[in-house]
Amino acid sequence: MAHPSFTEALAPRPWLLADGATGTNYFQMGLISGDAPELWNFQHTDRVRKLHREFIEAGADIILTNTFGGNRHRLKLHNDQDKVREINMAAAKLARAEADAAGRAVYVAGSMGPTGEIFMPVGTMPHEEGVSAFEEQAMALKEGGVDVLWIETMSSEEELRAAVEGAARAGLPIVTTMSFDTNGRTMMGITPKAFGALAGSLSTQPVAIGANCGVGASELIATVLGISEARPDAAVVAKGNCGIPQYKDGHIHYTGTPELMADYARIALDAGAKIIGGCCGTSPHHLAAMRKSLEGYAKGSRPSIELIEERLGPVSVLAKGIDTAAEGAAKRERRRGN
Numbered sequence: 001m002a003h004p005s006f007t008e009a010l011a012p013r014p015w016l017l018a019d020g021a022t023g024t025n026y027f028q029m030g031l032i033s034g035d036a037p038e039l040w041n042f043q044h045t046d047r048v049r050k051l052h053r054e055f056i057e058a059g060a061d062i063i064l065t066n067t068f069g070g071n072r073h074r075l076k077l078h079n080d081q082d083k084v085r086e087i088n089m090a091a092a093k094l095a096r097a098e099a100d101a102a103g104r105a106v107y108v109a110g111s112m113g114p115t116g117e118i119f120m121p122v123g124t125m126p127h128e129e130g131v132s133a134f135e136e137q138a139m140a141l142k143e144g145g146v147d148v149l150w151i152e153t154m155s156s157e158e159e160l161r162a163a164v165e166g167a168a169r170a171g172l173p174i175v176t177t178m179s180f181d182t183n184g185r186t187m188m189g190i191t192p193k194a195f196g197a198l199a200g201s202l203s204t205q206p207v208a209i210g211a212n213c214g215v216g217a218s219e220l221i222a223t224v225l226g227i228s229e230a231r232p233d234a235a236v237v238a239k240g241n242c243g244i245p246q247y248k249d250g251h252i253h254y255t256g257t258p259e260l261m262a263d264y265a266r267i268a269l270d271a272g273a274k275i276i277g278g279c280c281g282t283s284p285h286h287l288a289a290m291r292k293s294l295e296g297y298a299k300g301s302r303p304s305i306e307l308i309e310e311r312l313g314p315v316s317v318l319a320k321g322i323d324t325a326a327e328g329a330a331k332r333e334r335r336r337g338n
Contacts, residue, residue, distance in 0.1 A: 003105035006147045007173050007207050009061075010235055015269055015294055018062040018109075018239055018277025019055040020287045024254070026051070028283075036078045038070050041090040048091070052098040054284035056106055059291030062275065063099060064111040064150055065091040067141065071133045073115035085140040092144020109150035109175065110141030112163060119158035122188075127162050134166030142170040152212050152239075153179045155186040157198055168204035175275075176206045177237050179213040180223045184319030192223045196230025210237025213279045216244045217256060217264040218312035221271050222305060222319040228272025238273035240264060242281030244313070254281025258289035263311050265290040270300045 003009075010016065026037050029047050040048050052063050070088045072081040080087070092110060099106040115133060117125040138149050149167045151174060154160045160176060167174050178186050178195050185191055190198070192211065199209040209231065211223040220240030228236050243256025256264075261278060268276045276294070278286055305320050 005173075006107045009105060009107070010207060010274070013274075014299065015273070016061040016107075016275045017059055017287070017291055017294065018237070018275050019052075019060040019064055020278035020282030020284065021242070021280050022051070022064065022066055022068065022111075024252070024280050025283060027252075036069060036075070036080065037066055038068075038075065038087050038091065039078070039080070041066055041087055041094060045090075045094055048094050049098055051284075052095050055287055056098060056102050058284040058288040060106065060277070060287060062107045062109050062148075062277070063095050064109045064152075065095045065141065065144075065146060066111070067091045067137070068111045068113035068152070070140075071112070071115055071137045073117055073133055074113070077116075084136050085143075088137055088140035089144040092141050092146045096145040107147040108145065109148045110138070110144075110146035110172075112137055112141075112149060112151045112167065113153050114155065114159060117159075119156060119162065122156075122158075125159075127158065130159060130162030131166040134163045135169045136166075138167040138170035138172070142172055146172065148173045148175055148207070151176045151206075153177065155179060155190070156188040157190065160198070161202065164202045164204055164206070173207045174204060175208045175210075175237060176202075177210045177212040177239065180211055180219070180319070181214045183316045184219070184222065184321075192226025193230040196227045196234070199234070200231065208235040208237050208275055210239070210273065210275065212237065212239035213241055215316070216241055216313055217260065218308050218315050219319050221264065221267055221303065221308050221312060222315045224268060224271040224273050225302065226321070232272075235274040236272050237275040237277075238268040238271070239275075239277040239279045240268075241279045242283075242286055245281065256281060256286065258286050260312065261286040262289040262293035265293045266297055266300075267303050267308065267311060269294065269297065270303050272302065
């Protein structure tokens with residue numbers, strides 16, 4: 001049975017549920033720290049398909065391919081930079097097989113993470129090389145059968161522009177998310193509101209924009225508020241971490257419970273998100289709670305920062321929109337003027 005395309009499904013639906021974590025779930029399945037998860041697309045196809053299947057069974061409408069580090073610059077760290085096409089095609093086909101077996105519309109998103117390089121003028125990566133690397137990955141993902149290209153965890157304007165330009169050459173819909181993990185900003189200083197404006201100036205318009213990863217569920221919701229305020233016309237993505245990571249017994253554990261993530265899903269919808277999922281630490285068990293929470297829920301009023309902190313945890317000062325450094329500078333300037 002033919003299903004609506006990704007963009008056709010996005011418009012009328014009140015929400016779509018994206019999947020959860022890839023890497024942190026793979027660690028539970030035997031991935032060794034430092035190894036490339038992308039190589040599991042050959043070495044452990046059964047495990048890759050199993051995680052996709054479990055997220056679909058939990059209620060995911062969108063599953064992301066195991067290709068976050070599938071560009072040639074990231075793969076070079078493992079001497080696999082010449083395997084971009086085969087890795088991305090293999091990952092897309094594994095996800096496609098599980099999506100097609102679901103018996104309902106499940107969309108495959110081709111995950112495209114950062115190169116790990118700093119782009120010019122701050123760093124040394126030329127724009128053209130970035131475009132070429134992302135184009136190479138996007139073409140392979142398209143060839144493998146993805147429905148949409150999912151550019152995620154970006155931190156700089158320069159890399160985001162290169163990624164969108166390269167991905168656009170594949171001719172598929174594009175989703176873009178940034179990671180606001182540094183006191184309400186990306187590592188390179190971009191605020192959620194600035195990202196909303198930036199996304200509107202991209203060479204190809206994404207069908208959805210938003211935030212992923214970051215610090216925790218509460219901070220992610222504050223980010224969504226900023227993006228949706230800047231771009232009330234946009235379909236906004238909320239893909240937050242499952243609580244806060246803690247190092248315990250030699251492993252990283254996330255503090256988020258299924259109950260917290262269920263609450264997060266509803267508050268994300270109220271905050272303006274249309275695509276809601278989880279990132280690091282989010283298991284199929286968490287996602288099932290999120291699905292149950294959203295089904296039959298009518299979108300409510302936009303949450304206040306106070307409500308977010310009460311229900312999900314603390315929000316950093318800058319993520320609240322309070323720039324104490326700027327306020328202090330303004331006060332000093334006023335004193336000098338007296």
